[in-house]
Amino acid sequence: MxxxxxxxxxxxxxxxxxxxxxxxxxxxxxxxxxxxxxxxxxxxxxxxxxxxxxxxxxxxxxxxxxxxxxxxxxxxxxxxxxxxxxxxxxxxxxxxxxxxxxxxxxxxxxxxxxxxxxxxxxxxxxxxxxxxxxxxxxLTCTAVTAWRGLVVCGKVKLGDTVLVLGTGSVSLFALQFAKAAGARVIATSSSEEKLERLGRLGADATINYKAVPDWGRAARDLTDGRGVDHVIEVGGPATLAQSITACRTGGHIALIGVLTGFAAEVSIPALFSNQIRINGISIGSRADQEDMIRAIDVNHLKxxxxxxxxxxxxxxxxxxxxxxxxxxxxxxxx
Ligand SMILES: NC(=O)c1ccc[n+]([C@@H]2O[C@H](COP(=O)([O-])OP(=O)(O)OC[C@H]3O[C@@H](n4cnc5c(N)ncnc54)[C@H](OP(=O)(O)O)[C@@H]3O)[C@@H](O)[C@H]2O)c1
Structure with missing residues (x-):
């Protein structure tokens, strides 16, 4: 072999x-x-x-x-x-x-x-x-991570708004799971061409995070100021503050990625005064994978x-x- x-x-x-x-x-x-x-x-x-x-x-x-x-x-x-x-x-x-x-x-x-x-x-x-x-x-790594972040820990529900950052695989799977769960998706990318593709995949609104540095505020504005229910946070130090800005009071951040580095400075009052729930995600269990595969079968996701x-x-x-x-x-x- x-x-x-x-x-x-x-x-x-x-x-x-x-x-x-x-x-x-x-x-x-x-x-x-x-x-x-x-x-x-x-x-x-x-x-x-x-x-x-x-x-x-x-x-x-x-x-x-x-x-x-x-x-x-x-x-x-x-x-x-x-x-x-x-x-x-x-x-x-x-x-x-x-x-x-x-x-x-x-x-x-x-x-x-x-x-x-x-x-x-x-x-x-x-x-x-x-x-x-x-x-x-x-499916093994990034799909199970998106599933655990959004469904298992986030408990996404019909009508929620989910913000996904960039067009990495974790974010693309999260977009698909969010749409299957009946949520609204705001997606970001640095590329206009990729933003178009995100729209074709089902994103309801898109933001170019390079052209709009205050994209957290822009995402919040897209929810009439309420804030998003979930952020699939894959960026790390360069994105976490904007992800916190985007969140509604009591919103959820699935802390997943380190695309921009490993150590971040965060405003602790911004977290506690908005009662933001942060879940560290490390892929998921075998049972999470089996549950996700059942959802993929039922919803015909590719x-x-x-x-x-x-x-x-x-x-x-x-x-x-x-x-x-x-x-x-x-x-x-x-
Ligand atoms: N904790 C866990 O269990 C777990 C599991 C899997 C992956 N991860 C981590 O999650 C991150 C994403 O993984 P992946 O597999 O989805 O990566 P990937 O497919 O390599 O993602 C690449 C994309 O990330 C986007 N990106 C880069 N910098 C960004 C920024 N500043 N803001 C927003 N988007 C940015 C870019 O999107 P555009 O080109 O559209 O701008 C880029 O094309 C990585 O750090 C990975 O190590 C963690």
């Missing part, structure tokens, strides 16, 4: 295409023929050596394919099932604990950039009905896919992702 291993200390030129024997499933395992993967910012950090991985680690957390064989004791999955990987295989449901967040594919153990992977069965769920493998491979690359062009795929021109997921086909 073909696979990719990342050699220490990382860097795109340290992604090595290898040929090895496929693994065999032990008790409780599934053997999956991976057909597609997708890239995330955390993979980009790892592959560039910014968050170093063990030498020879197979990268990537997001993958989808077909079950080839199951080990003894596996009942939930069977050969032929189309499946998608789970980000935290040991966080089955409920609240995250230190022991359930311990292992992540492509990080603390080998990931899915490999034609065959053998993992405990709980590291996969069934894929949505009728999804291609590429479509399914988009992910936005930007571009596909063959596995051997993984470095080119990361270069494309790093240029930040994409709209939707950057995927690999195996």
């Amino acid at each position: 073909k696979l990719v291993r990342l050699r220490a200390p990382g860097g795109l030129d340290r992604l090595e295409l290898a040929e090895e024997y496929p693994p065999k499933p032990g008790p409780g395992d599934v053997l999956v023929r991976i057909r597609a993967c997708s890239l995330n910012m955390r993979d980009d950090f790892a592959v560039q050596g910014k968050t170093p991985l063990a030498d020879g680690r197979v990268p990537l957390s997001d993958g989808a394919g077909e079950v080839i064989a199951v080990g003894s004791g596996v009942e939930a999955l069977k050969p032929g099932d189309h499946v998608v990987s789970v980000f935290y295989p040991f966080w089955l449901n409920g609240d995250m604990t230190p022991s359930t967040r311990r292992d992540v594919p492509g990080d603390s153990f080998d990931g899915v950039a490999s034609e065959y992977v053998c993992m405990p069965a709980q590291a996969f769920t069934k894929a949505p009905d009728g999804y291609t493998h590429v479509e399914a491979a988009t 992910p936005v896919i930007d571009r596909r690359f063959p596995l051997r062009d993984i470095a080119a795929a990361f270069r494309h992702y790093g240029a930040q021109k994409h709209f939707g997921k950057v995927c690999l086909e195996l």
Whole structure:
């Protein structure tokens, strides 16, 4: 089988295409023929050596394919099932604990950039009905994050207004889930062309955050001054103050991303006097993924896919992702 291993200390030129024997499933395992993967910012950090991985680690957390064989004791999955990987295989449901967040594919153990992977069965769920493998491979990290931020923690409801920032995958999935939940969506982008595409995806109003630096106020104005009910906050230090401005009294911020850095200065009175609820989001549990997939099936949602690359062009795929021109997921086909 073909696979990719990342050699220490990382860097795109340290992604090595290898040929090895496929693994065999032990008790409780599934053997999956991976057909597609997708890239995330955390993979980009790892592959560039910014968050170093063990030498020879197979990268990537997001993958989808077909079950080839199951080990003894596996009942939930069977050969032929189309499946998608789970980000935290040991966080089955409920609240995250230190022991359930311990292992992540492509990080603390080998990931899915490999034609065959053998993992405990709980590291996969069934894929949505009728999804291609590429479509399914988009869901593990950013879709589950948007779902947990908006639906599980945000408890979005009919008639709410949701503000999504930029056109990264978390924001595009949040837009789709918000529309499916009967909410109104205000979306931002730095690109006029992407703003048009956001409109075609269902955004009710759009703001160019480069042209309108006070976009938090602009979003609030679009709600007749009431403020938005939810912000999908992916920007970090450069966006958090505007996200707080955009929120209604008692509004909710799903704190997710670090697109502009890691440390922010915030006005504590602006938070407490407006009773703003901030939820830190770290992807989601296996049960969150299963719930999300049920919602995708019922609402016939399809992910936005930007571009596909063959596995051997993984470095080119990361270069494309790093240029930040994409709209939707950057995927690999195996
Ligand atoms: N906490 C978690 O569980 C979790 C899970 C997944 C991802 N994340 C984080 O969430 C963030 C987004 O992830 P993603 O996968 O959606 O990223 P992505 O697909 O790489 O997002 C890229 C887009 O972000 C937008 N952006 C960049 N700077 C911005 C700014 N100052 N204001 C608003 N938008 C800005 C740009 O949109 P335009 O081109 O339209 O301007 C850009 O195209 C990342 O920091 C990622 O690490 C966190």
